[in-house]
Amino acid sequence: MTTSYYPAGPLPDDGAGPQGPDIARTESGLYVPAQPVRPDPETMSSEEYLAACVAQMRAELLDTDGLDKIPPLEPLLGDLLQLNTTARFIGPSGTFKSFLILDMAGHIGTGMQWHGHYVRQGTVVYLVAEGEQGIRKRVRAWEQHHGVRMDNVAFLPRPVQAKSPEWTVFTELARQLEPVFVVIDTQARVSVGVEENSNKEMGEVVDRMDDLRRATGACIGLVHHTGHQGEHGRGASAVKGAMQSEVTITKKGEHVESITLTVKSSKQKDEEQGRDLLFGLKRISLDGEYKPDGRPVTSLVVESLDAMPERPPEPGTPEWIVRELDKAQVPYGWGRDRVKAKCQELGIKAATAKIEEAVRIRKARGKNLPADLPPAESDEPAPAQGAGQTEIPDQTCPAGSEGRSGQGAANLPAPSLSLGRGQVGHTGHTCTACGLPLDAEWAELGHDRHVTC
Known part of the structure; x- marks a missing residue:
């Protein structure tokens, strides 16, 4: 038997129209099938199967009242990250992106505020797809600096390719762990062999990330590099378009003591982007750990500079x-x-x-x-010969009382850079020694006194 479905629309005022157990009426007067028949191509004719598919999709339509049933985004970390979204952290190589994201993971796992910002505590799954041999001492430095264990953070110290069958295994593992934050560090290391500049191929990678997001309800954080020039993530532009959030990390300074990291919310689909955040680095010597030559083993942690005095x-x-x-x-x-x-x-x-x-x-x-x-x-006292004397055209130093010829070295006028161009027009620059005007071009070269002064 085939169930009939009717176009969605307001019911007639007289109550006439489709009736029966298959029909439900919304608060705004629209009617839709109450229990759509599950499409089954094995037992239905092609017409019945299409009708069932249409009815199923119709049941997903929402009127303005139904929109209130969609849950709002839940914040995970300040105004930067939200649950059930995909985010990307980008920046040039060497901008300490992984240190910042590990710091976020530690605060989310332990439930501590992230440098004054709200944190939703929960499990973190961290896929260390590169640099796995250095992750231990980074975690130990973080624990030593904050005085707590980095609990509720699980590390997988190897890559899992997004387009391989193993990604399904990783997705199911993450679903069972029920994380609130999943870090993929880095995008390039889980998409080996994928044409990075292809919107089609990278779109398939993004679909895999969405599979992970749907399975866990977590924020999926991708770590990625920018190109050699510019501030945009390397590769296909479609990836940024698919992100709910994008965070740009830049670095100023060369030495650890003077480095400043700027964290900028460069994209938020549904939230205000907010102000930039500034961080510095602190070197930590790990307790009881030494190199073969006796020097301590060290690592780095990030510290907020927003509430600290200027470096x-x-x-x-x-x-x-x-x-x-x-x-x-x-x-x-x-x-x-x-x-x-x-x-x-x-x-x-x-x-x-x-x-x-x-x-x-x-x-x-x-x-x-x-x-x-x-x-x-x-x-400093000005030379005596510079007091109360007049200037001669094309001369940047006062003339001596004996005239311009036969003067001693101390009384020779400074050479003019404007010889052959007529009289020099002064623009307010004066000699810091004698106080008389300087030639404008001579002053523009950075000189603040006459040659003979």
Whole structure:
């Protein structure tokens, strides 16, 4: 016997229309089959099978009242991650992505707040598809730093290929463990042989991740690298489109003590992206563990910088040179040559380009200066011959009382860079020694005094 199904629509006001046990009416007046017949191609004709499939899909339709039955996204970690979603963590190689994600996993497993952000405690499954030999000491460093065991985090220290039959095994294992967070570190190591730039092939990989998500209800976190240029994840663009969230991690600085990691929510489908988060690194010497030469075994942990005082600049950078010059109370108006000489005096070894950048930074600060820093003008006494004398065209130094010929070396005028171009037009730059105007082009080259001063 074939069950008849009718198009969804409002029931007539007089109550006429399809009736019977197969019909249900929603609050908004639409009627749908109450119990659709399960499609069975073995026992149904092709017409009956199609009708049953349509009825089954019709039963899945929701009106505006039915939308309230869809559960909202549940936060897993702050505003970055939600349950039952797929997320991706991207960044250039060497930006300590795995350290950050292991830190997230540890906080989720133990239920501790993640640097002041909400955490939903639960089991974490961490697929260590690369770098498995280093994971132990990273975990030990985290435990030693926080003073707790990294409980409720299970590690599988080998890759499982997403397009292999073994992925079904991994998915079933994860389903049984009921995790809230599954980390795949990295995307490239579980998709070996897949054309990374192919939207079709990578779409199949994303489908496998969705199978894992549907089976567990967890947040599936993929770790991936960006390309050599740009801030986008390497490979097919369709992968980002399928993600609920994408988190970008960048690094500034070279030495552990001065490295700053920036965590940016670069995509959130249904949530506000939020502000960037800043982290630093701390080196941990593992208790009781030593290398063959007696040095301690070390690893790194991440620390939030958002609630910490500003870190000092890295030695050798222009910002560090600025700080050292300020400490030495060097007048901020000094040009490159005098600052370079002062750096040598202070034992600061730096390339000319970095010194020039430090000079630009100091001059650009304007009014934002340390209260005890000397003014731009030098407090050294000016040479006597520079007082109260007049300037001669094409001359960047005052003329002596004896004229321009036959003068001693101390009274020779500075060479002008604008010879043959008429009289020099001054733009406010003055010699820090004698106080008289400097040639504009001479000053633009970074000089702050006449040659003879």
